[in-house]
Amino acid sequence: MFICSSSMQNFELQNPVKILFGKGEISKLSQEIPTSEKVLILYGGGSIKKNGVYEQVIAALKDHTYLEFGGIPANPEYEILLNALEVIKSEGITYLLAVGGGSVIDGTKFLASAALYEGESPWDILDQGIRTFEAMPFGTVLTLPATGSEMNSGAVVSRKEIGEKRGMGGPGLFPKFSVLDPTVVATIPKRQLANGLTDSYMHVMEQYLTYPVGADLQDRIAEGILSSLIETAPKILKDPSDYEAAANFMWCCTMALNGLIQKGVPTDWAVHAIGHELTALFGIDHARTLAIVAPSHYRYNLKSKMEKLVQYGERVWNITEGNSEERASKAIEKTELFFQSLDIPTRLSDYTEQYEGTAQTIGNTLNDRGWTALGEHRSLSPKDVESIVEMSY
């Protein structure tokens, strides 16, 4: 059953994050965090000690009291975060500073919430979907453009021991500020850049490639981000120290998931839901799972997404020839070729020889979980998902 609203939906928008964008902005940290606060600096595997970001942060905080907690892994791990929570409580920390990519920022959001949580176990926040209205204040210094977490109020945390990955969020989880210095892009490995480009591209697509509701400006902004990413991608992969390209890449990633383009429109997110299962099964990078699933998802749902696919093809890829079906198919092909141009293979069989049976495995998993149907119409059953995954072999 398709439930289509034909006009723009009511919405609320509030995003209080202060963005400090540009070269040299890290030094302004000192003005954003009151010197009366006791700060915990959180980071990941230590790349910030090689690219100069760590030195800049420490220099900026020379008049502050701070401690450090490094080693937050990709897909921030619950057990490790509990160690940081222990430090926060025992040391009387009052302010958190995430220096890193989406994983460090998401981990910090969990800690900001858990630090003030008075229930039995902080796992409740994730397990019971408790929304966070108040949290310990925190800021971020972004070192890896991709997830958009620096300007939104959501986070994803993993718990290996039980094989779970859970989301959390709430108005208390907006960073107080986020520093976006495009010069950090220069030292990001090419694989991560390609992932970031793909991730942000798919963030836009999940909020845009659904069905039309007459939200003309939201569509045009979404198309603007897509066009900008397409134009920036070859430049940034060729020379990540190209400041102009890095600045566009960074700002596109933030704007792709700061809440603006989803206001008033239906959203899909089926590609992410299916992609997460591929990461769980094969350890494939999150962004790459999206590139595997998206083309099949759009081909499988060609009819229900036809109008938007044609609009997308025309405005983003300049496809103006052929009938609607041809144009929609061509637009999907262009999308797939774009991912491939980033050196991101778009077939599951490019990543594993054990792909046979994946569709059934994922279908069963979804069935077992009793998930609600996926997609903008909430119409995709586990059976549909199986077909989509099979098409992506």
Next chain:
Amino acid sequence: MFICSSSMQNFELQNPVKILFGKGEISKLSQEIPTSEKVLILYGGGSIKKNGVYEQVIAALKDHTYLEFGGIPANPEYEILLNALEVIKSEGITYLLAVGGGSVIDGTKFLASAALYEGESPWDILDQGIRTFEAMPFGTVLTLPATGSEMNSGAVVSRKEIGEKRGMGGPGLFPKFSVLDPTVVATIPKRQLANGLTDSYMHVMEQYLTYPVGADLQDRIAEGILSSLIETAPKILKDPSDYEAAANFMWCCTMALNGLIQKGVPTDWAVHAIGHELTALFGIDHARTLAIVAPSHYRYNLKSKMEKLVQYGERVWNITEGNSEERASKAIEKTELFFQSLDIPTRLSDYTEQYEGTAQTIGNTLNDRGWTALGEHRSLSPKDVESIVEMSY
């Protein structure tokens, strides 16, 4: 002398305004203003009593304590605002609610600042350019999309007795919330709709039609607003009760001046500066003065704006033939025709027979004021302005 930066400028962005968008959202007022507050409802000439907005506001505030202050005129007048300030102080008001268009909202911003100002005279705020960091909390219910004041922190106030119009602003002047209900558009007179379309179109142009700095996404969002306004204009003028068109129109006006598209790019604002003088001299509606000045301004500065004019022509008006100069000229012509399609004449002589000598008068005024040079290069002298005004006769 041209001072051109060739890359995106550093920027700070923070906009905490909560937007409540859509049909029926006025009823949520009751949740946004604590019942412990004593509210002053501010409005203009009383159109809100004819279009049902007043009843909705009063119904929403049935559990609140409130007073009313009506009669705030277009170009909010300092002397009248002082009367409202008296009410705020004598009645112990703690929260302001602007119900109206840009003038009522701007007047309310002045009052929010003046209510907490401890200096000798509130005129200081305007006269000495005192920035407002703290103000009485206030919300808005927008009834006339145009100025964008509902989602920014600036205001303009007039003082007739000395013939002055002054700006003010500061981070304390963001509304706590703004209700944008597109159904209010249905009862707006056609002349005001045309003005709102022109005003918001020119807000975008002043922040976009300058010179390229590689801020690709900002450009594309600006172009998206322009394209959306062009597409929406005939629909909204034909039938202002068309909800889809009204919603797009309203959201475009807000996004045109909420700070987003100006981040990292040079801005012009010469058209506004010159237009204000035409309003002062002839009482021509603000938006209409912009339509008079813009085409001449762009023609006069064709060379320095060439790159952006060509980009604008191609992306917004689909102009792909001819050399750069031809394409730039064609883009200006299209802009002029767009204003005319809204029934907005684009020549000063369409508004007054006394246009002779206007250029010299404005040139002299600017000279007397000792104004800084205008435009994105701060290179336009009063002599240049005279030429531009003369071209617009």
